[in-house]
Amino acid sequence: QEQLVESGGGLVQSGGSLRLSCVASVRAFSRFDFFWYRQGPGRERELVASVRSGGMTNYADFVKGRFTISRDNAKNTVYLHMNSLKPEDTAVYYCNAQYKVSIEGSLNYWGQGTQVTVSS
Secondary structure: OOEEEEEOOEEEEOOOOEEEEEEEEOOOHHHOEEEEEEEOOOOOOEEEEEEOOOOOEEEOOOOOOOEEEEEEOOOOEEEEEEOOOOHHHOEEEEEEEEEEEEOOEEEEEEEOOEEEEEEO
8 A cells, every 4th residue: 555654753952953754655656756744733734845756856945954855765765854943843744745647647645744843
């Protein structure tokens, strides 16, 4: 069964660092684009970072310079390295995988999320 499993969340003080992992049990991992989203209490889900199948990355302005997304195709794993964490980064972080199979449709999978809490 296709699934994404996030891990690495936890409690950290302001200014600290954390590394999130997303292990994707999917066929043809290297052909997927991956995205990290987050959703704080009472907030809308927002895009944090992305890494395409070709390696191109992109970041939301509010994490640029602090977060780094990467992938290891041999391990079927995507990472989100988070540095200089702020209380505003507190949220549930979700891993998302997308692959356009054809003009008829695409594959879109979500993980269950991992909680990140940043204290002052």
